[in-house]
Amino acid sequence: MDLKSNHTSPVLTDPAPLGKSRLGVHSSLLTYSGSGTAFPALLTIPRRKNGFLDDVRSSSWLDAMKSSSPPHRKITKDVNNDSPATEYDIAYRTWMVKYPSALTSFEQITNYAKGKRIALFLDYDGTLSPIVDNPDCAFMSDAMRRAVRRVAKHFPTAIISGRSHDKVYEFVGLNELYYAGSHGMDIMGPVRQSVVGDHRHGFQSTDRQGKDVNLFQPAAEFLPMIGEVLKSLVETTKDIEGAKVENNKFCVSVHYRNVDEKYWAVVAQRVHDILKNYPRLRLTHGRKVLEVRPVINWDKGKAVTFLLESLGLSDCEDVLPIYIGDDRTDEDAFKVLREGNRGYGILVSAVPKESNAFYSLRDPSEVMEFLKSLVIWRKSSAL
Numbered sequence: 001m002d003l004k005s006n007h008t009s010p011v012l013t014d015p016a017p018l019g020k021s022r023l024g025v026h027s028s029l030l031t032y033s034g035s036g037t038a039f040p041a042l043l044t045i046p047r048r049k050n051g052f053l054d055d056v057r058s059s060s061w062l063d064a065m066k067s068s069s070p071p072h073r074k075i076t077k078d079v080n081n082d083s084p085a086t087e088y089d090i091a092y093r094t095w096m097v098k099y100p101s102a103l104t105s106f107e108q109i110t111n112y113a114k115g116k117r118i119a120l121f122l123d124y125d126g127t128l129s130p131i132v133d134n135p136d137c138a139f140m141s142d143a144m145r146r147a148v149r150r151v152a153k154h155f156p157t158a159i160i161s162g163r164s165h166d167k168v169y170e171f172v173g174l175n176e177l178y179y180a181g182s183h184g185m186d187i188m189g190p191v192r193q194s195v196v197g198d199h200r201h202g203f204q205s206t207d208r209q210g211k212d213v214n215l216f217q218p219a220a221e222f223l224p225m226i227g228e229v230l231k232s233l234v235e236t237t238k239d240i241e242g243a244k245v246e247n248n249k250f251c252v253s254v255h256y257r258n259v260d261e262k263y264w265a266v267v268a269q270r271v272h273d274i275l276k277n278y279p280r281l282r283l284t285h286g287r288k289v290l291e292v293r294p295v296i297n298w299d300k301g302k303a304v305t306f307l308l309e310s311l312g313l314s315d316c317e318d319v320l321p322i323y324i325g326d327d328r329t330d331e332d333a334f335k336v337l338r339e340g341n342r343g344y345g346i347l348v349s350a351v352p353k354e355s356n357a358f359y360s361l362r363d364p365s366e367v368m369e370f371l372k373s374l375v376i377w378r379k380s381s382a383l
Protein backbone atom coordinates (compact mmCIF):
# COMPACT_ATOMS: atom_id res chain seq x y z
CA MET A 1 0.00 0.00 0.00
CA ASP A 2 1.54 3.26 -1.03
CA LEU A 3 1.06 5.84 1.68
CA LYS A 4 1.92 9.37 0.89
CA SER A 5 4.51 9.65 3.60
CA ASN A 6 4.23 13.43 3.60
CA HIS A 7 2.83 14.41 6.97
CA THR A 8 0.62 16.96 5.28
CA SER A 9 -1.53 14.39 3.48
CA PRO A 10 -2.95 11.43 5.29
CA VAL A 11 -4.91 10.32 2.24
CA LEU A 12 -3.95 6.90 0.92
CA THR A 13 -3.06 6.94 -2.75
CA ASP A 14 -3.71 3.25 -3.21
CA PRO A 15 -6.93 2.09 -1.61
CA ALA A 16 -6.59 -1.08 0.40
CA PRO A 17 -7.97 -4.10 -1.41
CA LEU A 18 -11.27 -5.49 -0.34
CA GLY A 19 -11.12 -8.65 1.66
CA LYS A 20 -9.28 -9.95 4.65
CA SER A 21 -6.87 -7.10 5.31
CA ARG A 22 -9.39 -4.34 4.86
CA LEU A 23 -12.45 -5.80 6.49
CA GLY A 24 -10.85 -8.30 8.80
CA VAL A 25 -12.98 -10.93 7.08
CA HIS A 26 -11.69 -14.42 6.49
CA SER A 27 -12.73 -16.31 3.41
CA SER A 28 -13.60 -19.50 5.28
CA LEU A 29 -17.34 -19.51 5.52
CA LEU A 30 -19.52 -21.10 8.09
CA THR A 31 -22.60 -22.85 6.88
CA TYR A 32 -25.71 -20.80 7.28
CA SER A 33 -27.80 -23.12 9.37
CA GLY A 34 -30.91 -21.02 9.80
CA SER A 35 -33.85 -21.08 7.46
CA GLY A 36 -35.60 -18.05 6.08
CA THR A 37 -38.35 -18.40 8.60
CA ALA A 38 -35.89 -17.92 11.44
CA PHE A 39 -35.82 -14.23 10.62
CA PRO A 40 -38.60 -11.73 11.15
CA ALA A 41 -40.97 -11.51 8.23
CA LEU A 42 -39.69 -8.09 7.26
CA LEU A 43 -36.13 -9.19 6.98
CA THR A 44 -34.81 -10.18 3.58
CA ILE A 45 -32.05 -12.67 4.04
CA PRO A 46 -29.11 -12.05 1.75
CA ARG A 47 -28.60 -15.49 0.26
CA ARG A 48 -25.93 -16.70 -2.10
CA LYS A 49 -26.51 -19.38 -4.74
CA ASN A 50 -24.66 -21.91 -2.59
CA GLY A 51 -26.88 -21.23 0.38
CA PHE A 52 -24.25 -19.43 2.39
CA LEU A 53 -24.13 -15.92 3.58
CA ASP A 54 -20.68 -15.13 2.32
CA ASP A 55 -17.71 -13.56 4.05
CA VAL A 56 -19.24 -12.28 7.24
CA ARG A 57 -20.37 -15.73 8.30
CA SER A 58 -16.74 -16.40 9.12
CA SER A 59 -16.13 -17.16 12.75
CA SER A 60 -13.55 -14.40 13.14
CA TRP A 61 -16.01 -11.78 11.97
CA LEU A 62 -18.76 -12.89 14.31
CA ASP A 63 -16.32 -13.46 17.15
CA ALA A 64 -15.14 -9.90 16.76
CA MET A 65 -18.74 -8.68 16.88
CA LYS A 66 -19.50 -10.75 19.97
CA SER A 67 -16.40 -9.81 21.89
CA SER A 68 -16.57 -6.14 20.99
CA SER A 69 -18.33 -5.12 24.18
CA PRO A 70 -18.37 -7.72 26.90
CA PRO A 71 -21.19 -7.46 29.41
CA HIS A 72 -20.37 -5.47 32.49
CA ARG A 73 -19.42 -7.69 35.38
CA LYS A 74 -19.29 -6.86 39.00
CA ILE A 75 -15.86 -7.28 40.45
CA THR A 76 -15.38 -8.15 44.06
CA LYS A 77 -13.40 -5.07 44.91
CA ASP A 78 -12.21 -5.92 48.37
CA VAL A 79 -9.77 -8.78 48.40
CA ASN A 80 -10.46 -9.35 52.09
CA ASN A 81 -14.21 -9.46 51.96
CA ASP A 82 -16.16 -12.60 52.67
CA SER A 83 -17.55 -13.40 49.24
CA PRO A 84 -15.41 -15.95 47.47
CA ALA A 85 -13.38 -14.63 44.56
CA THR A 86 -14.77 -15.90 41.30
CA GLU A 87 -12.64 -17.17 38.47
CA TYR A 88 -13.38 -13.90 36.80
CA ASP A 89 -12.14 -11.84 39.78
CA ILE A 90 -8.92 -13.80 39.78
CA ALA A 91 -8.45 -13.30 36.04
CA TYR A 92 -9.06 -9.57 36.44
CA ARG A 93 -6.62 -9.24 39.31
CA THR A 94 -3.99 -11.18 37.41
CA TRP A 95 -4.54 -8.89 34.45
CA MET A 96 -4.09 -5.88 36.71
CA VAL A 97 -0.57 -6.95 37.49
CA LYS A 98 0.21 -6.07 33.88
CA TYR A 99 -2.11 -3.04 33.76
CA PRO A 100 -2.12 -1.66 37.31
CA SER A 101 -4.88 0.63 38.43
CA ALA A 102 -4.05 4.28 37.74
CA LEU A 103 -5.61 5.00 41.12
CA THR A 104 -3.47 2.68 43.18
CA SER A 105 -0.44 3.69 41.07
CA PHE A 106 -1.30 7.36 41.38
CA GLU A 107 1.81 8.19 43.39
CA GLN A 108 4.00 6.49 40.82
CA ILE A 109 2.35 8.48 38.04
CA THR A 110 2.64 11.81 39.83
CA ASN A 111 6.24 11.11 40.86
CA TYR A 112 7.02 10.76 37.20
CA ALA A 113 4.94 13.85 36.39
CA LYS A 114 6.83 16.07 38.85
CA GLY A 115 8.20 19.10 37.04
CA LYS A 116 6.36 18.09 33.88
CA ARG A 117 3.38 19.61 32.11
CA ILE A 118 0.57 17.11 31.81
CA ALA A 119 -1.57 17.15 28.66
CA LEU A 120 -4.76 15.20 29.01
CA PHE A 121 -6.61 13.34 26.24
CA LEU A 122 -9.98 11.78 26.95
CA ASP A 123 -12.18 9.50 24.93
CA TYR A 124 -15.92 10.08 25.41
CA ASP A 125 -18.16 6.95 25.24
CA GLY A 126 -17.27 4.39 27.88
CA THR A 127 -14.73 6.76 29.41
CA LEU A 128 -16.60 9.90 30.42
CA SER A 129 -20.06 8.42 30.00
CA PRO A 130 -21.17 4.87 30.72
CA ILE A 131 -22.07 2.63 27.79
CA VAL A 132 -25.85 2.71 27.32
CA ASP A 133 -28.18 1.03 24.86
CA ASN A 134 -29.24 4.20 23.09
CA PRO A 135 -26.26 6.11 21.65
CA ASP A 136 -28.33 9.31 21.65
CA CYS A 137 -28.66 9.09 25.41
CA ALA A 138 -25.01 8.64 26.38
CA PHE A 139 -25.08 11.66 28.66
CA MET A 140 -22.25 12.40 31.02
CA SER A 141 -23.14 13.14 34.61
CA ASP A 142 -22.93 16.66 36.03
CA ALA A 143 -20.34 15.39 38.50
CA MET A 144 -18.18 14.13 35.62
CA ARG A 145 -18.64 17.44 33.78
CA ARG A 146 -17.45 19.31 36.88
CA ALA A 147 -14.45 17.01 37.20
CA VAL A 148 -13.51 17.55 33.53
CA ARG A 149 -13.97 21.31 33.82
CA ARG A 150 -11.71 21.43 36.88
CA VAL A 151 -9.02 19.26 35.41
CA ALA A 152 -9.03 21.39 32.23
CA LYS A 153 -8.27 24.47 34.36
CA HIS A 154 -4.96 22.91 35.34
CA PHE A 155 -3.95 20.90 32.28
CA PRO A 156 -4.61 21.35 28.55
CA THR A 157 -7.39 18.84 27.90
CA ALA A 158 -8.83 17.44 24.68
CA ILE A 159 -11.65 15.02 23.96
CA ILE A 160 -10.98 12.63 21.09
CA SER A 161 -14.11 10.77 20.06
CA GLY A 162 -15.52 8.64 17.29
CA ARG A 163 -18.64 10.80 17.42
CA SER A 164 -19.04 13.86 15.25
CA HIS A 165 -17.35 16.93 16.64
CA ASP A 166 -20.71 18.68 17.14
CA LYS A 167 -22.31 15.73 18.89
CA VAL A 168 -19.50 15.26 21.39
CA TYR A 169 -19.46 19.01 22.07
CA GLU A 170 -23.21 18.86 22.65
CA PHE A 171 -22.74 16.08 25.23
CA VAL A 172 -19.78 17.67 27.03
CA GLY A 173 -20.71 21.32 26.66
CA LEU A 174 -17.44 22.74 27.98
CA ASN A 175 -15.68 25.56 26.16
CA GLU A 176 -12.40 25.14 27.96
CA LEU A 177 -11.52 21.95 26.06
CA TYR A 178 -10.27 21.03 22.62
CA TYR A 179 -12.39 18.60 20.63
CA ALA A 180 -11.54 16.06 17.97
CA GLY A 181 -14.52 14.26 16.43
CA SER A 182 -14.75 11.43 13.86
CA HIS A 183 -11.84 9.51 15.44
CA GLY A 184 -9.61 12.57 15.15
CA MET A 185 -10.63 13.45 11.59
CA ASP A 186 -12.33 16.67 12.70
CA ILE A 187 -10.11 18.62 15.07
CA MET A 188 -10.74 22.04 16.53
CA GLY A 189 -7.56 23.11 18.26
CA PRO A 190 -5.76 26.22 19.36
CA VAL A 191 -4.36 28.61 16.76
CA ARG A 192 -0.76 28.00 15.98
CA GLN A 193 0.23 29.40 12.64
CA SER A 194 3.03 26.92 11.99
CA VAL A 195 0.67 23.97 12.40
CA VAL A 196 -1.91 25.31 9.96
CA GLY A 197 0.83 26.22 7.50
CA ASP A 198 2.24 22.68 7.68
CA HIS A 199 -0.99 20.91 6.96
CA ARG A 200 -2.92 21.33 3.77
CA HIS A 201 -6.08 20.09 5.49
CA GLY A 202 -5.92 22.73 8.18
CA PHE A 203 -7.55 26.11 8.12
CA GLN A 204 -8.34 28.87 10.51
CA SER A 205 -11.86 29.48 11.74
CA THR A 206 -13.71 30.73 14.79
CA ASP A 207 -15.38 28.65 17.48
CA ARG A 208 -18.79 29.07 19.09
CA GLN A 209 -17.49 31.96 21.20
CA GLY A 210 -15.95 33.71 18.22
CA LYS A 211 -12.44 32.72 19.34
CA ASP A 212 -9.87 31.93 16.60
CA VAL A 213 -9.30 28.22 16.23
CA ASN A 214 -7.53 25.85 13.89
CA LEU A 215 -9.70 23.33 12.12
CA PHE A 216 -8.10 20.20 10.76
CA GLN A 217 -10.17 17.89 8.57
CA PRO A 218 -7.92 15.42 6.77
CA ALA A 219 -10.86 13.47 5.33
CA ALA A 220 -12.76 16.48 3.95
CA GLU A 221 -12.77 15.10 0.41
CA PHE A 222 -14.68 12.03 1.65
CA LEU A 223 -17.73 13.98 2.80
CA PRO A 224 -19.87 13.35 -0.31
CA MET A 225 -18.95 9.65 -0.27
CA ILE A 226 -19.74 9.32 3.42
CA GLY A 227 -23.09 11.04 2.83
CA GLU A 228 -23.92 8.57 0.08
CA VAL A 229 -22.92 5.54 2.17
CA LEU A 230 -24.84 6.86 5.15
CA LYS A 231 -28.00 6.92 3.05
CA SER A 232 -27.42 3.40 1.74
CA LEU A 233 -26.71 2.05 5.21
CA VAL A 234 -29.87 3.59 6.62
CA GLU A 235 -31.84 2.07 3.77
CA THR A 236 -30.29 -1.37 3.96
CA THR A 237 -30.68 -1.75 7.74
CA LYS A 238 -34.12 -0.21 8.12
CA ASP A 239 -35.87 -3.59 8.35
CA ILE A 240 -33.49 -4.96 10.99
CA GLU A 241 -35.06 -4.41 14.37
CA GLY A 242 -32.73 -2.54 16.72
CA ALA A 243 -30.14 -1.59 14.10
CA LYS A 244 -29.19 2.06 14.16
CA VAL A 245 -27.05 4.08 11.79
CA GLU A 246 -25.33 7.14 13.24
CA ASN A 247 -23.91 10.02 11.23
CA ASN A 248 -20.51 10.90 12.64
CA LYS A 249 -19.71 13.34 9.82
CA PHE A 250 -16.50 11.76 8.45
CA CYS A 251 -17.45 8.29 9.68
CA VAL A 252 -20.64 6.28 9.99
CA SER A 253 -21.51 3.97 12.88
CA VAL A 254 -23.79 0.99 12.42
CA HIS A 255 -24.96 -0.06 15.87
CA TYR A 256 -26.09 -3.63 16.54
CA ARG A 257 -26.23 -3.52 20.37
CA ASN A 258 -30.03 -3.70 20.25
CA VAL A 259 -30.25 -6.24 17.45
CA ASP A 260 -30.99 -9.84 18.36
CA GLU A 261 -27.69 -11.70 18.20
CA LYS A 262 -29.14 -14.14 15.63
CA TYR A 263 -29.23 -11.27 13.13
CA TRP A 264 -25.78 -9.82 13.69
CA ALA A 265 -24.45 -11.68 10.68
CA VAL A 266 -27.20 -10.10 8.61
CA VAL A 267 -26.20 -6.63 9.76
CA ALA A 268 -22.59 -7.38 8.95
CA GLN A 269 -23.49 -8.84 5.56
CA ARG A 270 -25.57 -5.84 4.56
CA VAL A 271 -22.82 -3.42 5.59
CA HIS A 272 -20.25 -5.52 3.82
CA ASP A 273 -22.34 -5.58 0.63
CA ILE A 274 -22.57 -1.78 0.59
CA LEU A 275 -18.88 -1.31 1.29
CA LYS A 276 -17.89 -3.60 -1.57
CA ASN A 277 -18.61 -0.64 -3.81
CA TYR A 278 -16.42 1.73 -1.79
CA PRO A 279 -12.81 0.57 -1.77
CA ARG A 280 -11.75 3.88 -0.25
CA LEU A 281 -13.74 3.19 2.89
CA ARG A 282 -12.95 0.61 5.55
CA LEU A 283 -14.69 -0.97 8.45
CA THR A 284 -13.51 -1.28 12.05
CA HIS A 285 -15.13 -2.88 15.09
CA GLY A 286 -16.09 -0.77 18.08
CA ARG A 287 -18.26 -1.69 21.06
CA LYS A 288 -21.24 -3.42 19.43
CA VAL A 289 -20.80 -1.08 16.50
CA LEU A 290 -19.37 -1.34 12.99
CA GLU A 291 -17.56 1.84 12.09
CA VAL A 292 -17.20 2.92 8.48
CA ARG A 293 -14.35 5.31 7.91
CA PRO A 294 -12.17 6.66 5.11
CA VAL A 295 -9.00 4.77 4.23
CA ILE A 296 -6.61 7.47 5.29
CA ASN A 297 -3.49 7.38 7.36
CA TRP A 298 -5.09 9.14 10.28
CA ASP A 299 -6.38 7.92 13.63
CA LYS A 300 -6.64 8.91 17.28
CA GLY A 301 -2.88 8.47 17.67
CA LYS A 302 -2.20 10.92 14.86
CA ALA A 303 -4.74 13.28 16.41
CA VAL A 304 -2.84 13.22 19.72
CA THR A 305 0.40 14.05 17.91
CA PHE A 306 -1.33 16.83 16.00
CA LEU A 307 -2.88 18.34 19.13
CA LEU A 308 0.42 18.20 21.01
CA GLU A 309 1.99 20.10 18.11
CA SER A 310 -0.86 22.60 18.07
CA LEU A 311 -0.46 23.15 21.79
CA GLY A 312 3.26 23.68 21.40
CA LEU A 313 3.87 20.61 23.54
CA SER A 314 5.53 18.22 21.12
CA ASP A 315 9.19 17.29 21.37
CA CYS A 316 9.31 18.67 24.91
CA GLU A 317 11.00 16.54 27.54
CA ASP A 318 8.93 18.21 30.22
CA VAL A 319 5.53 17.22 28.78
CA LEU A 320 3.65 14.15 29.96
CA PRO A 321 0.63 13.27 27.80
CA ILE A 322 -1.95 11.01 29.43
CA TYR A 323 -4.64 9.40 27.28
CA ILE A 324 -7.66 7.70 28.84
CA GLY A 325 -9.90 5.54 26.65
CA ASP A 326 -11.83 2.27 26.52
CA ASP A 327 -12.15 1.37 22.87
CA ARG A 328 -10.09 -0.36 20.19
CA THR A 329 -9.65 2.94 18.39
CA ASP A 330 -7.98 4.34 21.52
CA GLU A 331 -5.24 1.76 21.10
CA ASP A 332 -3.76 3.89 18.29
CA ALA A 333 -3.25 6.68 20.79
CA PHE A 334 -1.90 4.34 23.49
CA LYS A 335 0.56 3.01 20.93
CA VAL A 336 1.82 6.46 19.96
CA LEU A 337 2.47 7.27 23.62
CA ARG A 338 4.06 3.91 24.41
CA GLU A 339 6.23 3.70 21.29
CA GLY A 340 7.48 7.22 21.56
CA ASN A 341 8.04 6.66 25.28
CA ARG A 342 6.15 9.87 25.63
CA GLY A 343 3.39 9.33 28.14
CA TYR A 344 0.82 7.03 29.61
CA GLY A 345 -2.19 5.32 28.14
CA ILE A 346 -4.87 4.34 30.62
CA LEU A 347 -7.33 1.70 29.49
CA VAL A 348 -10.85 1.83 30.90
CA SER A 349 -12.01 -1.74 31.16
CA ALA A 350 -13.86 -3.99 33.54
CA VAL A 351 -12.61 -7.05 31.73
CA PRO A 352 -9.09 -8.21 31.01
CA LYS A 353 -7.89 -7.32 27.51
CA GLU A 354 -4.56 -6.85 25.80
CA SER A 355 -3.67 -3.22 25.38
CA ASN A 356 -0.92 -0.76 24.60
CA ALA A 357 -1.92 1.18 27.68
CA PHE A 358 0.27 1.23 30.80
CA TYR A 359 -2.45 1.50 33.41
CA SER A 360 -6.14 0.72 33.80
CA LEU A 361 -9.29 2.10 35.34
CA ARG A 362 -12.39 0.01 35.74
CA ASP A 363 -15.15 2.36 34.59
CA PRO A 364 -16.10 6.04 34.19
CA SER A 365 -16.55 6.44 37.95
CA GLU A 366 -12.88 5.54 38.43
CA VAL A 367 -11.99 7.91 35.59
CA MET A 368 -13.72 10.68 37.51
CA GLU A 369 -11.83 9.76 40.66
CA PHE A 370 -8.57 9.87 38.75
CA LEU A 371 -9.34 13.31 37.28
CA LYS A 372 -10.22 14.65 40.73
CA SER A 373 -7.00 13.22 42.17
CA LEU A 374 -4.99 14.97 39.45
CA VAL A 375 -6.54 18.30 40.44
CA ILE A 376 -5.86 17.75 44.15
CA TRP A 377 -2.28 16.72 43.39
CA ARG A 378 -1.69 19.75 41.15
CA LYS A 379 -3.13 22.14 43.71
CA SER A 380 -1.07 20.67 46.54
CA SER A 381 2.11 20.59 44.51
CA ALA A 382 1.61 24.26 43.60
CA LEU A 383 1.62 25.29 47.30
Ligand SMILES: O=P(O)(O)OC[C@H]1O[C@H](O[C@H]2O[C@H](CO)[C@@H](O)[C@H](O)[C@H]2O)[C@H](O)[C@@H](O)[C@@H]1O
Residues within 6 Å of the ligand: 123, 124, 125, 126, 130, 131, 132, 133, 134, 135, 136, 138, 160, 161, 162, 163, 246, 248, 253, 255, 257, 286, 287, 288, 289, 291, 327, 329
Ligand atom coordinates in the same frame (compact mmCIF):
# COMPACT_ATOMS: atom_id res chain seq x y z
O1 LIG B 1 -14.52 7.25 20.53
P1 LIG B 1 -15.75 7.21 21.39
O2 LIG B 1 -16.11 8.53 21.97
O3 LIG B 1 -15.66 6.13 22.43
O4 LIG B 1 -16.93 6.81 20.38
C1 LIG B 1 -17.02 5.48 19.87
C2 LIG B 1 -18.46 5.18 19.53
O5 LIG B 1 -19.20 5.52 20.70
C3 LIG B 1 -20.61 5.48 20.63
O6 LIG B 1 -21.06 4.13 20.63
C4 LIG B 1 -20.77 3.43 21.82
O7 LIG B 1 -21.46 4.04 22.93
C5 LIG B 1 -22.92 4.00 22.83
C6 LIG B 1 -23.49 4.76 24.01
O8 LIG B 1 -23.07 4.24 25.23
C7 LIG B 1 -23.38 2.54 22.79
O9 LIG B 1 -24.80 2.48 22.67
C8 LIG B 1 -22.71 1.83 21.60
O10 LIG B 1 -23.04 0.46 21.60
C9 LIG B 1 -21.19 1.98 21.68
O11 LIG B 1 -20.56 1.45 20.52
C10 LIG B 1 -21.13 6.23 19.43
O12 LIG B 1 -22.52 6.09 19.35
C11 LIG B 1 -20.43 5.78 18.16
O13 LIG B 1 -20.87 6.54 17.07
C12 LIG B 1 -18.94 6.01 18.36
O14 LIG B 1 -18.25 5.64 17.19
